[in-house]
Each structure stands twice: as C-alpha cells, then as structure tokens.
Amino acid sequence: MGDSAEEIRHHIKGYFLVYLALMVLTGVTVGVSYFHLAIHWAVLVAFIVAAVKGGLVAAIFMHLNNEKKIIYWILILTAVLAVGFIIPVLMDVEISAYTQRHIPQ
Amino acid sequence: MDKPYGWWLPINISTHGKPIDDLINSLHWFMLALFVGWGIYFVYCLIKFRARPGHKADSTEKHFRLPTYIEIGIAIFETILLVFVSYPIWSSVKNDMPSDSDSLRVRVVAEQFAWNIHYPGDDGIFGRTDPELIAPEDNNPIGLDREGDPNAKDDIISINNFHFPVNKPVRVDLSSKDVIHSFGIPVMRVKQDAIPGTVIPVWFEANQTGSFDIMCAQLCGVGHTRMRGEITVQSDEEFKAWLAEERTYLGLEEG
Amino acid sequence: MSVVIPYVSKPHPVTGVTNAKLGIWLFLASEVMLFGALFSSLIVLRVGSTDWPVGSTILNVPLAFVNTIILITSSLTMVMAWASLKLNNLGKYKMYMGLTILLSFAFLVVKYFEYSAKIHHGLSPATSNFLGIYFTMTGLHGLHIIGGIVVNAYLWIPGAKMWHSDPERFTGRVEVAGLYWHFVDLVWIFLFPTLYLL
Amino acid sequence: MSSAHGEIHAHGDGHAHEEGFWRKYIFSTDHKVIGIQYGLAAMAFLLLGFGLMLLMRWQIAFPGIQIPLIGKALTQDGVLSPELYNQFGAMHGTIMVFLGVVPMAVGAFGNYMLPLQIGAQDMAFPKLNMASFWVNFVGGLIMLGSFLMPGGAPQSGWTSYPPLANIAPPSQTAWLIGMVFLITSSLLGSVNFIVTAIQLRAPGLSFFRLPFFVWTQLVTAFLLLLAFPPLEAAGVLQLMDRVAGTSFFMPSGLVVSGEILSNAGGGNPLLWQHLFWFLAHPEVYVLILPAMGIVGEIIVTNTRKPMYGYNTAVYAIIFLGFMSFIVWAHHMFMTGMGTAISSFFQATTMIISIPSVIILTIFLLTLWGASIRYTVPMLFALAFLPMFAIGGLTGLPLGLTASDIYLHDTYYVIGHFHYVVSPGTLLALMGGFYHWFPKITGKMFNQTLGKLHFWGTFIGMNGIFGPMLLVGMAGVSRRLYDASIYQAAKSVQPLNVVMTYSSWFLAAAQILFLVNLFISLRKPKTPAAENPWESTTLEWTAPTPPLPHQNFPVPPHVYRGPYEYNTTSREFAPQALQEV
Ligand code: HEA
Ligand code: HEA
Ligand code: CUA
Numbered sequence A: 001m002g003d004s005a006e007e008i009r010h011h012i013k014g015y016f017l018v019y020l021a022l023m024v025l026t027g028v029t030v031g032v033s034y035f036h037l038a039i040h041w042a043v044l045v046a047f048i049v050a051a052v053k054g055g056l057v058a059a060i061f062m063h064l065n066n067e068k069k070i071i072y073w074i075l076i077l078t079a080v081l082a083v084g085f086i087i088p089v090l091m092d093v094e095i096s097a098y099t100q101r102h103i104p105q
Numbered sequence B: 001m002d003k004p005y006g007w008w009l010p011i012n013i014s015t016h017g018k019p020i021d022d023l024i025n026s027l028h029w030f031m032l033a034l035f036v037g038w039g040i041y042f043v044y045c046l047i048k049f050r051a052r053p054g055h056k057a058d059s060t061e062k063h064f065r066l067p068t069y070i071e072i073g074i075a076i077f078e079t080i081l082l083v084f085v086s087y088p089i090w091s092s093v094k095n096d097m098p099s100d101s102d103s104l105r106v107r108v109v110a111e112q113f114a115w116n117i118h119y120p121g122d123d124g125i126f127g128r129t130d131p132e133l134i135a136p137e138d139n140n141p142i143g144l145d146r147e148g149d150p151n152a153k154d155d156i157i158s159i160n161n162f163h164f165p166v167n168k169p170v171r172v173d174l175s176s177k178d179v180i181h182s183f184g185i186p187v188m189r190v191k192q193d194a195i196p197g198t199v200i201p202v203w204f205e206a207n208q209t210g211s212f213d214i215m216c217a218q219l220c221g222v223g224h225t226r227m228r229g230e231i232t233v234q235s236d237e238e239f240k241a242w243l244a245e246e247r248t249y250l251g252l253e254e255g
Numbered sequence C: 001m002s003v004v005i006p007y008v009s010k011p012h013p014v015t016g017v018t019n020a021k022l023g024i025w026l027f028l029a030s031e032v033m034l035f036g037a038l039f040s041s042l043i044v045l046r047v048g049s050t051d052w053p054v055g056s057t058i059l060n061v062p063l064a065f066v067n068t069i070i071l072i073t074s075s076l077t078m079v080m081a082w083a084s085l086k087l088n089n090l091g092k093y094k095m096y097m098g099l100t101i102l103l104s105f106a107f108l109v110v111k112y113f114e115y116s117a118k119i120h121h122g123l124s125p126a127t128s129n130f131l132g133i134y135f136t137m138t139g140l141h142g143l144h145i146i147g148g149i150v151v152n153a154y155l156w157i158p159g160a161k162m163w164h165s166d167p168e169r170f171t172g173r174v175e176v177a178g179l180y181w182h183f184v185d186l187v188w189i190f191l192f193p194t195l196y197l198l
Numbered sequence D: 001m002s003s004a005h006g007e008i009h010a011h012g013d014g015h016a017h018e019e020g021f022w023r024k025y026i027f028s029t030d031h032k033v034i035g036i037q038y039g040l041a042a043m044a045f046l047l048l049g050f051g052l053m054l055l056m057r058w059q060i061a062f063p064g065i066q067i068p069l070i071g072k073a074l075t076q077d078g079v080l081s082p083e084l085y086n087q088f089g090a091m092h093g094t095i096m097v098f099l100g101v102v103p104m105a106v107g108a109f110g111n112y113m114l115p116l117q118i119g120a121q122d123m124a125f126p127k128l129n130m131a132s133f134w135v136n137f138v139g140g141l142i143m144l145g146s147f148l149m150p151g152g153a154p155q156s157g158w159t160s161y162p163p164l165a166n167i168a169p170p171s172q173t174a175w176l177i178g179m180v181f182l183i184t185s186s187l188l189g190s191v192n193f194i195v196t197a198i199q200l201r202a203p204g205l206s207f208f209r210l211p212f213f214v215w216t217q218l219v220t221a222f223l224l225l226l227a228f229p230p231l232e233a234a235g236v237l238q239l240m241d242r243v244a245g246t247s248f249f250m251p252s253g254l255v256v257s258g259e260i261l262s263n264a265g266g267g268n269p270l271l272w273q274h275l276f277w278f279l280a281h282p283e284v285y286v287l288i289l290p291a292m293g294i295v296g297e298i299i300v301t302n303t304r305k306p307m308y309g310y311n312t313a314v315y316a317i318i319f320l321g322f323m324s325f326i327v328w329a330h331h332m333f334m335t336g337m338g339t340a341i342s343s344f345f346q347a348t349t350m351i352i353s354i355p356s357v358i359i360l361t362i363f364l365l366t367l368w369g370a371s372i373r374y375t376v377p378m379l380f381a382l383a384f385l386p387m388f389a390i391g392g393l394t395g396l397p398l399g400l401t402a403s404d405i406y407l408h409d410t411y412y413v414i415g416h417f418h419y420v421v422s423p424g425t426l427l428a429l430m431g432g433f434y435h436w437f438p439k440i441t442g443k444m445f446n447q448t449l450g451k452l453h454f455w456g457t458f459i460g461m462n463g464i465f466g467p468m469l470l471v472g473m474a475g476v477s478r479r480l481y482d483a484s485i486y487q488a489a490k491s492v493q494p495l496n497v498v499m500t501y502s503s504w505f506l507a508a509a510q511i512l513f514l515v516n517l518f519i520s521l522r523k524p525k526t527p528a529a530e531n532p533w534e535s536t537t538l539e540w541t542a543p544t545p546p547l548p549h550q551n552f553p554v555p556p557h558v559y560r561g562p563y564e565y566n567t568t569s570r571e572f573a574p575q576a577l578q579e580v
C-alpha cells in the first residue's frame, strides 16, 4: 500500500465510500428477502450481493487490491482446495444415484 | 475341490467374483515383479557400491532413461487396470441390479449386533415397517406392521440365518437400525456398508451350495466381533422347504 | 546474547512482507478452510433435508441487520485506526480502536439478546438441524469476535507502548489485527444471508 | 571451528546464567528445547501406544486366555475384555498418529532441525512455538485422562464414525476436545514452520539449495495448515451432537438397544466421514513426508554423492502434497459410492502413487555409483526403502474399487498402512534419531547396540506386518476382539501367533534402544560428535550442541547447494564454505 500521508488520505476516502456501499448492499439483501423470490433466485441474489460485499472488504479494507504475490498464491491454493472439497462431497452425498436416502428402515 | 479357506483368497462361490480375484491376483504379480525387480537392483547396489578402501563415489552428473520409462509403464498399467478392469467390475456391481422377476429380493436390516433378514413372502411385497413396532421378544426385530399392513402378513424374518437358492440372483436392500455396519461375505466377494438412514441395494448370485460366514466389517460397538451371520446356499427345493419351516415356526398362515 | 529475528518490522526483500503479515494470512487461510467446511456441512444438511425452514421465519432479521451494521462499522473504525497510525496520529488511533472495541461489545450484547430470546421460546440447538447449525456457526463466529476483542484491547492500551519504541512494528501489528478483524466481518457477511434470509 | 569453540561456550554458559530453570527447560522459547520436549513426550506416547497393542496382540493370538503378569490388573478374570479391546484399539490409533509420530516427526525433528538447516537463530515466532507445544501437551493429557472416565476410554476407533461415536460413553467427548487442542497446536505450529522456512533462510540459501528435509517439512506444514480445519469443524459438529443434542450426523428413527432415539434427525453420517478423511488422508502423508526427508538426508550423506535429480524430488514432493488433498474418498468406496465419484477418486489415487514411485526411484538411483557407508542411521534409511515399497504397493489394490470390495476393512488394510507407518516412518525416525543425536547432545551413541536395535526392529516389524497381509487376504475383518469364531480366521490363526511373538521380539529390541540412549547420555561430550558423518548441511557447521537461542556464533552465509559430496576438490563441501 502507498505510504505517503497523501496516499493515505486518499485511501481513507476510499474506506468511507466502501463503507457506504456496504451499508447500501446490506439494505438490498434484506430488502430483497421481503419479496420472497423463488428459492434459487433468492440464493443467487443473496450470494451475488454477499460476494460483492465480501469482495469489497477483502480488496479495500484488507488491501488485497494490491498485495504481494505470495499472499495471492496462498489464497488461490486455499480457494482451490475448499472448492475441491465441497464439489465431490455434494456429488457423493446427494447426487449419488445408487443409494436411496432418507428412507426410514 | 480344495479346502475353502487358506492363507490367500478363500474360495469364490459368486458369479461376479472371478474378475475380482483375477484383478487381485494379477495386481499382486505386478507388485511382486516391481518389488523383486527393484529389489535386485537395490541389493546389487548395496554390494557393488559399498564403501571400501580405494573405492570412491562417482559424483558426475548422470541421467538414466530406463527409470523414467518404468515410471511411465507403471502409470499406463495403472490406467489400464482402472479403466478396463476396475471400472467395468464396479459399474456391474453397482448397476446391473437383477430385475425382481427373475431374482430373490430380500431386505437386510443390520443392528447391534445381528443381521435381520426380511423375506417378502409369497406376495413378493415387503410389509410396511415402523420403528415404533419393534418388538424383538415376539420375533419382530424390525418393526414389521403385521396387523396394519396385509402385505406384511406373509413376510418372514430370519435372524443371522440367510438362506437363498443357488444359481439365482439375489438382491439385498441393505439398511441399518442404529449405527454403521458393513455387510461382508468373503466367499461371495460382497461388502457394503449399511448406513443408517439410507437403503443401499446389493446383488450377487451364488454358483455353488454350502454355508459360509457373514462378517461385519465396520466397527459397530462392543459386539462387532460376534456380529456373525451365516449364509446357506441351497437348491431351490431346499430353500422353499426352509421357507415353509420358518413360516410354520413363525405361526403364519400360508400366503 | 539473545535471538535476533529478521523481518519482524521490515518486510523481507524478496517476499515483500513481514513475518507477522505472512503468518496472519496463513492463519486466515486455515480459517477459510474451517468456515468453508462448516458452510459445506450446512449445504449438505440443507440439500439433504426435507423440511429446512426459511431463516427469517424463525430468526430475528432486524436484530441481525443491526448487528451487520455494527460489524461493518467496526471494520471501518478498525481500518481507520490503522490509517491514523500511518498518519502518525496516536490520539486518533486510540479513539478509533476504542470505538472498534465498543462496537464489538455492542455486537455481543445484541447476540446475547438474540440467543436468550431463542432459548426463552424453547428453541435450542436440539430443536432442528437448522437451529443446530445456526447456534454452532454464530457461536463459533462469536468466539472469534471475543478473540478479536482481546487482541484489540491489548493493542489499544498496553500494547501501544511499542508505538514509541518501534512504531513501524506496532503499525504492522495493528494492520495484522485489522486483517483478522475484517475476516471475522467477512464471515458474518456470508453468515447473515445464508442463515437469516434464505 | 574448534578455535572459535572456547569463545562459543563462553556465550553458551553466560547465557545459561541469564535464565532460571523454568525459562530454560520448561517454558523455553528456544526451538531446540521445544523440539526435545516434543521428542520426549512423543517417545513416551509411542511406547504407550505400543504397550496397548502388545496387550491387544495377546488377545488376538490367544483369545480368551489370561494375559500373563498384568492381566489381573486390567480385569478380574485377567482376560482382556471386548470393551477394553475396542478402547485400546481406538487409543492406539489416536495416540500413535496424533501424539506419537506427528509430534516426533514434525514437533521434534522439524522444530529442532528446520531453523538449523536454514541457518536461522530460531523460529519466526518463538513464543507461538512454545504455545503450540503446551497446547499439544494439554491435548495429550486430555487423551490420557479419557482412560479414567466412566465407560472407559474412547472406543469408536480412531476414525470415530457417528452414529456410533455419538452414542458412545462420555470419554468420546474428551476425545473430541483433546483433538481440538491437538489441531490448534498443529495450526500454530504449521504457520510458524511456513513463515520460518520462507522468511528466515540464511543469505544465499535459495529455495533450490534447501536440504530435502526442509522441503518435506514445508509441504507437511501446508498439509497440516489446510487439512486440519475441516476436522476441527467436524469435531465441533460432533461435539454439538453429543452435548447439545443436535443431530448433524444422525438420521431420525434410530433404534439403539430397543429405544428409539429422540433426536430431531435429518443428519447425515457420511458428512463426518468426508470431513474426517479430508484431514486423515493428508494426515497420512504428514506421517510419511518428514520420514522421506530424513531418509533423503541420511542416504545422501552416506552415499557420499549428490542426490540424483534433486529438483525432480522437490517437484514430486510438492505434487504429492497437493494430490493428497483430493484422494480422501478412497477410504469410503464401500459407503455406497456411485461410479462417477468413485472413478474420480480411483484416478486421483492411482495418480498419487506416481510421485511416490518417483521419490523412491530417486533414492534408489542415488545409490548408483555411490560409496555406501553402512553406519547405523544408514541401515535404518536403507531399510525404509523396501518397507515403504511394500506399504505403498499394497495401497494400489486398495485404491481400486473392484479389489477394495474384498479387501476393505480387512487386516490387509492394517498390513498396508503399518508397512508405511511402522517399518516405514518409525524406521526413518529412528534413523534420524541416530543421525542427529551427536549434534544434539555432543555425544556418540554405541554403534553395536545401534546395529542390534536396527536388526531387532527390522525383523520384528516384518514378523508382525508381513503375515498381517495374508490374514487380510484370507478375509479376516479388522477390529475383531475374537476372530476365532469365523472360518476364515481359523485357517490363519498360526500366523496371528507368529505376529504376537514378533511383537514381543520388537519390544525387546526397543529395550536395546532405551539402554543405548541412557548410556550414551551419560558419556562425556566428544569432539567426534561435531560432524561424525561429514555432512554438508548447515546444522553441522553449528557448534555442538548449537548455542541456546541464536544457534550460530555468527549468522552463516550459504555459498552452494545442499549435497556437494565429491563434486569439488574436497571430499565434501559444507554449504557455508566459501572458498574450495
Ligand atoms: C504413511 C501413511 C500412508 C501412506 C504413505 C499411504 C499411501 C497410500 N495409501 Fe494408504 N492408508 C494409510 C496410511 C498410508 N497410506 C492408513 C493409516 C490407512 C487406513 C486408515 C483406516 O482405515 O484406519 C490407509 C488406507 C488406505 C486405503 C483405504 C483402504 C480401505 O479402507 O479400504 C487406500 C485405498 O485407496 C489407500 C491407498 C494408498 C495409496 C494408493 C498410497 C500411495 O501413496 C502409495 C504410493 C507408493 C507406492 C506405489 C510404492 C512405490 C515404490 C516402488 C514401486 C518401488 C518399489 C521397490 C523398492 C524400493 C525395493 N490407503
Ligand atoms: C503411526 C501410526 C501407527 C503406528 C506407528 C503403529 C504401530 C503398530 N501397530 Fe498400529 N494402528 C494404527 C496406527 C499405528 N500403529 C492405526 C491408526 C490403527 C487403526 C486403529 C483403529 O482400528 O481405529 C492401528 C491398528 C493396529 C492393529 C489392528 C487392531 C485391530 O484392528 O483390531 C494392530 C494389530 O496388530 C496394530 C499393531 C501395531 C504394532 C504391533 C505396531 C508396532 O509397529 C509398534 C512399534 C512401536 C515401537 C517400536 C515403539 C517405537 C518408538 C520408540 C522406541 C521411540 C523411538 C524413538 C525415536 C524415533 C526418537 N495396530
Ligand atoms: Cu456390525 Cu461391526
């Protein structure tokens, strides 16, 4: 991150803008939830908004918008593994065609 | 034929077991070859290159091709095993469920520490079960609704004694009352975990009569060790006769 | 003569980060796996269930909304605390850090009311897997908040002495604490919709 | 070196006066002291785990017969009860994996050697390092305490599968809490390791000049860092199931001993297995990677030539580490898995065997054209190769669903993994012990006793685990208190007896080890221990033992690769050596 007082002041503006954005988006999620959209739409919207908010926090508050390579590599690896966990699990646990689940014995 | 159990695979009396045995055996020959091959080289090095007066290590940069080829060979062999041997066997075990018409269909409900075998009776329909109705004392360990459900009237429940006819596919719907068990019949090359809350179909067909062990293969508590069942493979007549016996024993009227 | 560990305050010439910075990111990576696993479990349970309620029918959305606002605000004050140090303004730092801690307590108080209301209505983790996962995840998140409070409180008064001996290192520490705090905020940003709204 | 010596010791002693006993030996932040603390704790746990197994092995070989001597102390009729059998089995697994081998391989060897081998004065976060040991220690105490709880120690296997674990006696809760401590400790530790290895390398020590051991420790740390959290999550969930009455892992309508469980249901037992194995598979590579690192160091040192294809080995290790995250479900083939997913996991399982083959091949090719010195550590390292080969190769039939149908949860599995963890990892660890003992203590051990210890251990272990593979082939299930009621087991009972006698033989061999340890410690320091194997890596250029805190009198500078044996005019050129 830039270190001169000038840049810092510039950053600070950014922080407040992000703060506003986060507030607005929070309002949006809650607002949308009152429309009682079909579940998959609701999930989609909620997730997109959450992703944007998370992105903002990570990028601006946590300075991921300009961080060192090594940090990026660590996070990429982590993301890959996390995804690599959930996908097979979901496929096995729910879409496994060979077991009929939730049948009381 | 020779004695059923030894220090290697026991006899196989299932129709689908042959390829499994072939896979296990060929794979072990392959492993042995690798091990012996490498082992010979290994021992050779240990002797040839031992430290001794006048012998100096040769540190010049070298590159050997052969090992790379061997590694590639191993990779290819594994791929072949996976694609052309393991996959077909597994998919037939998983997918080729026999149709109800030409197969015997039973439910097996595992519990601590026994195997409940549930035959649908002559109507071929399993009676409804309900945990509330479970009453081991009057031969109803799986909560069969004998009063409520007409289909249940002729159902037969046998504990740890699994009789079925030879040369006829058997389809088992496997489930568990309490914890995870594993339905293992070594001579039948069958093993399937029984997961509570799910029903998992298993099929097999015996090509030889006799009686053998069912072993529980998943730790299920203090009685895991004695959770032993017995399969009795018999001719169709003998099987029918046995069913009749059971029916009278349970005091059921003819279906 | 005692240990001299390099790169505690100055970044490593090659990696460009200090030990603490690298350390915290690694820690956060493991945290991602932790909450990732919990979210995965939530999905598995939900997809597998036949009667998963819509969060808003059971949980108190307004309270959670307030808490979201509180947490986001605390994130802002946290980053401002760091920025003030960058601007060599210890006084402002103390103010912002104080605010952050205050807000974190506010969050916990609201959570307390939320929980006690549930218990009062006889809704416990045992009631349903939905409530179970709700209590588990928000509870774990709450523990993270408490952890953050401890760290921040230390940096607020006692730890601040370091500002006079080694300002660079102290600023680094605040930044690291900030990264952790923003992560806790980030987790909540995902928890809020998944538990309360869907 | 020796000229600088007196002055170095002045440092050491001067330092000793600064801190009192507690700061110096108990709550020390010195990575060397912490390493030794880990080592002693781990050794105790390894012996305990072995002890439990000796009792179990007696019951397996002589079912229902009184255990000699101590039998009466355990049960009134002196026969091991099925309850105790399950408890000991579960705790043997837990202790050996989480409190024995990992603390020994990572906590002890990693902690002690990593900073030295990279020329650092200490870990990046010394206080964190101390914390991670003590958290681990508490975890260990909780695990031990669980033996005394009503209903006895945890008894659901080291895998703790629900629903069984959910309905198990209270000690299972202790197991979960203990695990949370052990996991936390590992997380702190691995952060520390990674930062240290990346940031604190001595000037000139580029990544591809790192000793192989450091690489294995680095990859291991990443495995621990990213694989453990899911188990922590699973632990929390099972804890909730047990104490808060949730049913994350329990479907509804379970009937346990005639009673219908009242829990809300809707849970999924397989969820636990996925979370558990997502850790536990990488965990098994955590058991083997440091061992490979140690073996690499020892073999290269005693062949007096550079490692063949060092770079390839490094890439293989990294690839192995990554792949180990996506093979976990090969432990779950028999849970009703479909063809699609099982194919994926079979494929990854076959793929992961390749880097292992490569690494072994590299070790073997390093022997070509060498001048092999049969020192005690070298014996252990060489023995590791075929042992790991057997263990690894027997993994292949397990990795294919078709053959796993028959082999799953038989003693074949037990044989497979013991060949990798016991004659594999343990031999490597013992080798590492003899390799570094001189540097750590400044004393030499007794060579003859060392060799006897090796042969005893080597023969004993093979006597146990070789027959085990056959018992498995005969179809005997694992975790059986008394298999004698099964036809399959009757035919292999003689093998069980052989195995049990071998385990006593193995135990006897360990007595030699302990004797050697104690008499060696009581010997005076000798300069011969400075660099007895004439190794090149940095730890051997440090004073003996390395200075408390700080390690090196002057921070070393690195001028060359890790294994320059006979590559220059010198017989061996230490990394810190500038001119040749
Ligand atoms: C250190 C520990 C370790 C290691 C390294 C491995 C390595 C491997 N394991 Fe193992 N495994 C365990 C520990 C380990 N395993 C444990 C603890 C269990 C049981 C858990 C439980 O259920 O309790 C288990 C169980 C287990 C299963 C589940 C079995 C079942 O429950 O049904 C499977 C299935 O795929 C498997 C596969 C493999 C494979 C393919 C490898 C591969 O990585 C192996 C690759 C190595 C090779 C292929 C050898 C290559 C060498 C050569 C070719 C050279 C040969 C010759 C000379 C040098 C002389 N393992
Ligand atoms: C790292 C893991 C590890 C290790 C090392 C061992 C070591 C041994 N194991 Fe174990 N074992 C497991 C992990 C391990 N085991 C697991 C996970 C299970 C499954 C549990 C379950 O079912 O849930 C199991 C199960 C298991 C069974 C099956 C029980 C059953 O299914 O009913 C058996 C049976 O014989 C057995 C035997 C042995 C024996 C004889 C040893 C011997 O090799 C012991 C040798 C020990 C020593 C020789 C001590 C060595 C240490 C020192 C002397 C100090 C060395 C000092 C330094 C290195 C500095 N083990
Ligand atoms: Cu049932 Cu083991």
Ligand SMILES: [Cu+2]
Binding pocket: D280, D281, D284, D327, D328, D330, D331
């Ligand atoms: Cu595995």
